Amino acid sequence: MSYLFTPPPVVSVPVMGRSERFPVRRVYCVGRNYEEHAKEMGFTGREPPFFFLKPADAIVVVEAGQTGTIAYPLLTKNLHHEIELVAAIGTGGRNIKAADALKHVYGYAVGLDMTRRDLQNEMKKQGRPWCIGKGFDQSAPIGPITPADQAGDVAHAEIYLQVNGADRQRSNVSKLIWNLSETIEHLSAAWELQPGDLIYTGTPEGVAAVVSGDLMVGSVAGLGELRVRVA
C-alpha cells in the first residue's frame, strides 16, 4: 500500500519499567467530575457524567524525569490548567459494568487537560461544541503510564498541581463524583472502548490561568510528577 503523503506517526506514551510503549487511540475526558470544581464552574449537584474528546495528536508526551514544553496556544487569553488522573485502557469492551471496569484498565498516568477557558465559555454560552476550547493542539500533556498493579491505591491518591512552586489545585481522587469504574460503565455504554484509549477523569477545584514562562508541576500520588512549561 502507498499513501499520498507520509501518514502521521502513532502517538504513544512510555510505560514505567518497560521498553514497549502504549499506543494511543482516543482521548476521552470527563467534564465537571469533582464537586468543588463543578461549583467553581457555576454548577452544583451530581449530574450524569458527560464526556468530550481530544484528538490523539493533542497529546504531549513528557518522558520520565523530563520537563515538557507546550506553546501558548492560539486565540486564547485565558489558558487554564486542569490536573487529572488518566486511566489507560488495555482491554476494550462495550456495556462494561462498573464491577468489572478496573479489569479493563492497563495503567494510570498524570495528565493535564489544558483548556482555552475563554473560548470554552463562549461556546457554552452559545450552546455550541467545546472543541475549540478543549481539543486544540498540545492540549493534553501526559506523563508515563504506571501499570495498574504497580500504581498503589489510585482511587484514594492525593492529586495536586503547583504553578511556579505555589499550590493551585490540591485534592484527592476519592472525591471524584463518578469514580473510574462508574465512568467506564457510562463511557462504554456510549462508545465501544478499545485498547489504547485514554480517559482523563476530571479535575478538582483550583483551575486558573497560566501564562508564558510558567512551570506547572502536578502529580497523583504513586504515579510520579508531571512537569510542563508554557513557552
Ligand code: MN
Ligand atoms: Mn478536565
